[in-house]
Amino acid sequence: GRATPVPPDAPPSAHSISSARRQARAKAKHRLFHSINYTPRVSHFDPASEYSDFRGFFVLFWIGLSIMVVTTALRNIKETGYPLRVEVYRILSRNVVSLALSDVAMVTSTAVALPLQRHFRRSTGLLQWRRGGVWIQSLYQIAWLVLWVEWPFLLDWTWTAQVFFELHTLTFLMKMHSYAFYNGHLSETERRLSDLDHPAAAKVSSLERAVKYPSSPSREHSPQPSRGSDLATLRQDLATELTSPLGAVTFPQNLTLYNYIDYALCPTLCYELEYPRTPRIRWLEVFYKTLAVFGCIFLMITVSSEFITPVLADSxxxxxxxxxxxxxxxxxxxxxxxxxxxxxxxxxxxxxxxxxxxxxxxxxxxxxxxxxxxxxxxxxxxxxxxxxxxxxxxxxxxxxxxxxxxxxxxxxxxxxxxxxxxxxxxxxxxxxxxxx
Structure with missing residues (x-):
């Protein structure tokens, strides 16, 4: 658990990780690998916002859109007998089944990075991440990208289905790359930390000072004291890198299928050991956001079919x-x-x-x-x-x-x-x- 004490006879690396988790929970620190600080950002239009100057314009905007939708529907009923123009909807409804199945297969195939990372972490020879692991992962990503980019052309989908699928493919390519390369970095960090449990037999590369990656601009920049290159400082730096900014997860605890599915569903392209959570699921907020998503999609289709497509036809x-x-x-x-x-x-x-x-x-x-x-x-x-x-x-x-x-x-x-x-x-x- 979070407060489980470390046995006194545990190796120095275990004590360093325990100390790093306590410090990470107490205060966010600069990471060796560039980390993103995820903080809630409330829009000025959100009901929870303290700013109320623009709420009237926000309400007026949606009233105007509602009037536009109603007048457009009445005009379409008068001209065609239907409230909506169906051309755009017909295009969007094509290839729906094959698109859904292909999208599930594409997303599922990115999970290959999980067993690869587990294998790279356990390997001691050429299949370590810094040796052959990074090349195996890179070759898989290239083959994966070529396959799924060609897939819509082989099935002769409409351009709307192709664009959606390719954008989703690029999204999960970036997610898979971030997951694999960040965990590969952590596996090498863990290897170096374990080598320091036996300093006399440690490799020279394990004793090198940890290279600091630039920190996120969203993190607080507080002056850091100058660090020496002694063994204890290096051990603490490596242990801090293996611990999540919130201090609840330590590598390799994150190498699970549940963690990967959770990351795949998170609206981010950069992998972290842990993401901030709300105390509970706000179902009313989920309802509002879902309504907003599908409402905006409906409005975009309506605007494009009524005001953009007719103009492009003659332009x-x-x-x-x-x-x-x-x-x-x-x-x-x-x-x-x-x-x-x-x-x-x-x-x-x-x-x-x-x-x-x-x-x-x-x-x-x-x-x-x-x-x-x-x-x-x-x-x-x-x-x-x-x-x-x-x-x-x-x-x-x-x-x-x-x-x-x-x-x-x-x-x-x-x-x-x-x-x-x-x-x-x-x-x-x-x-x-x-x-x-």
Whole structure:
């Protein structure tokens, strides 16, 4: 249990882990591996928020949407005899059974990482994580990605089913990668800690000072005292790394099927030993969130079928000879897609900085992101043109220009360029894939 005392004759590593769990529960500390601090974020529109200035606009917004839905339904009944246009719903309802079965198979196949991690942890030869384990996991991820990317094309699904499946595939690729590489890191950390129980026979690599990974910006930054390279300090650092930030779980207690299923259901792309929990399940909150999800899906389908699809049907000639406009995507993506940003920062950017310089690590991060976006556009349009890939890679020189002394302080110009890119750039990019 959480308060079970450690026997006096236990090895030093056990005492270090017990001490680390107590310290982690008392206060969150900087981790050796970049960790995410999950804290509740209450929206200004949430009833639990202390801010009430915008609640009136929030209510007005939903009243306006309700009026729009009602008037749209009445107009459709008058014109077609049905309250909703069924074209979009027919597209979405195709391939539902095969999509569901394939999605379950895809998600289930990611659980192979669990027995692999158990085997890598027990191995003492070439199958240790830092030797052959990382390569076995990487080869499996490559083969896994190729299979599930090709799967929708082999079954000739509609583009809506393809895009959903490919996005879900990329999501679980990132989740599987985070799970495998973080647990692989922990297995090597545990191995080093166990070697320190017998310092005389420990390998030189086990006695090396623990390399500190950059901490999350969401964590409190408190000044840390300078640490020596003595054995006790190293043992404590390694034990802290094996303990969850909340102090209730220690590696390898997390290598269970229940833990992996729990992680697969968590809305995050970065694996942690433990996630914050509420004292109980708030069923009313579950009902509201479920209603909001399906309500928003219904509204998006209604808006697209009523106001977007009819316009796109007649817009091919008008969109020709238009050029996309680009601006800095970096700051927007940090706020717009925080889970993907955290994954790229933790598993691509900081991992690359271990071997390369900062500019090269940033270029690798943009390269991975660009390839993912190009893959999605290829699934939608059945074309590999590279427009999105080139546009995203151009962000690197654009960022450099916008951070120059000549442009940096012209915030009105930068903000206007950003909004022009959002209004024109994305739509023009999609038009290039469709028309060229």
């Amino acid at each position: 091919a000639l008008r969109l020709r000879n238009a050029a996309p406009r680009l601006s800095d995507w970096l700051e927007f993506s940090r706020e717009w897609n925080i889970p993907v940003y955290h994954f790229l920062r933790r598993h691509v950017y900081f991992s690359s900085k271990t071997y390369f310089s900062n500019p090269i690590a940033m270029a690798i991060t943009f390269l991975v992101s660009s390839l993912g976006h190009e893959l999605i556009m290829g699934c939608i349009t059945k074309k590999l043109r590279g427009y999105g890939f080139v546009a995203m890679m151009l962000q690197l020189p654009i960022v450099a220009v916008q951070r120059s002394n000549l442009i940096r302080r012209r915030w009105v110009f930068n903000n206007a360029a950003f909004w022009f890119s959002m209004i024109l750039g994305l739509s023009m990019m999609c038009s290039l894939y469709v028309l060229v």
